Amino acid sequence: IAEKTALKDRIRRLLKEREAVLVAHYYVDADLQDLAEETGGCVSDSLEMARFGRDHPAKTLVVAGVRFMGETAKILSPEKTILMPDLDATCSLDLGCPADEFAAFCDQHPDRTVVVYANTSAAVKARADWMVTSSIGLEIVKYLHDQGKKILWAPDRHLGSYIQKQTGADMLLWQGSCLVHDEFKGIELDLLRAEYPQAKVLVHPESPANVVAQADVVGSTTQLINAAQTMDATHFIVATDNGILHKMRMAAPGKTLIEAPTAGNSATCKSCAHCPWMAMNGLQNLADVLEATDGANEIFVDPEIGKQAKRAIDRMLDFAA
Ligand code: 13P
Numbered sequence: 001i002a003e004k005t006a007l008k009d010r011i012r013r014l015l016k017e018r019e020a021v022l023v024a025h026y027y028v029d030a031d032l033q034d035l036a037e038e039t040g041g042c043v044s045d046s047l048e049m050a051r052f053g054r055d056h057p058a059k060t061l062v063v064a065g066v067r068f069m070g071e072t073a074k075i076l077s078p079e080k081t082i083l084m085p086d087l088d089a090t091c092s093l094d095l096g097c098p099a100d101e102f103a104a105f106c107d108q109h110p111d112r113t114v115v116v117y118a119n120t121s122a123a124v125k126a127r128a129d130w131m132v133t134s135s136i137g138l139e140i141v142k143y144l145h146d147q148g149k150k151i152l153w154a155p156d157r158h159l160g161s162y163i164q165k166q167t168g169a170d171m172l173l174w175q176g177s178c179l180v181h182d183e184f185k186g187i188e189l190d191l192l193r194a195e196y197p198q199a200k201v202l203v204h205p206e207s208p209a210n211v212v213a214q215a216d217v218v219g220s221t222t223q224l225i226n227a228a229q230t231m232d233a234t235h236f237i238v239a240t241d242n243g244i245l246h247k248m249r250m251a252a253p254g255k256t257l258i259e260a261p262t263a264g265n266s267a268t269c270k271s272c273a274h275c276p277w278m279a280m281n282g283l284q285n286l287a288d289v290l291e292a293t294d295g296a297n298e299i300f301v302d303p304e305i306g307k308q309a310k311r312a313i314d315r316m317l318d319f320a321a
Pocket residue numbers: 044045046047119133134135178206219220221222
């Protein structure tokens with residue numbers, strides 16, 4: 001504990017010295033989330049992280065999350081230094097959508113409006129007309145569908161088919177998935193709901209369709225936390241990365257939060273309910289990256305690709321404004 005306290009003090013001091021601000025996602029270590037809030041940074045979902053980083057006057061942003069979040073921050077603010085505790089922190093959706101294969105897919109369907117999820121590389125975003133996050137994807141696709149557009153969607157197939165069902169839009173889906181949310185199980189959730197009939201079910205839309213179908217609320221991490229806080233219920237079953245429970249407990253004190261069932265402790269479940277890449281962010285590597293003066297762990301995006309990708313991100317941010 002003494003070591004932890006010393007590391008936190010060191011991070012607070014270094015953030016001040018470097019005039020840096022910490023931007024964290026709800027899935028990272030609870031200590032990092034608390035530090036971000038205490039030091040004037042933010043802890044939020046992907047949309048708000050992007051907006052906060054873009055609007056904050058700090059010259060240096062430290063993004064505690066995964067690589068696409070750091071890249072989005074760099075694309076929106078090329079003049080800022082963007083650091084990450086571990087540059088290898090990636091995402092199965094990003095990995096499952098290589099830019100060259102994606103470009104070939106788009107080339108085969110030139111009549112479609114290309115909408116990509118935030119969880120993609122800068123090069124994939126550069127090929128897109130729109131980028132969306134889980135908090136606003138549904139509204140944006142609805143808007144495009146109302147204009148008669150046909151959509152090419154990538155990479156998350158569960159989020160894509162959820163949006164497709166809700167909007168009735170013509171959507172061609174890339175077949176990617178999140179290795180964490182893919183583990184939530186519909187049949188086991190059904191059994192758990194029978195045990196807690198009074199519980200409301202909160203589901204992130206990266207989950208499989210038979211899990212989403214049982215949800216009382218489907219939404220981004222911020223939207224799920226808000227639901228736990230405001231809904232008139234005492235029990236909630238939560239189907240998303242369990243890193244969210246830290247903030248959810250603070251937002252909804254006294255309410256009972258139950259983790260949705262995954263493939264359980266089976267040997268095949270490598271990442272049940274916690275993202276292995278989000279878990280790469282810790283106090284030690286955060287302190288080290290702030291201490292380093294050699295530019296270690298800085299995020300770079302090719303300026304041409306960044307400029308192209310920014311168009312798709314700006315469209316979303318303007319829509320959200
Ligand atoms: P949110 O935008 O809902 O925070 O989701 C990001 C993410 O990676 C979920 O797995």
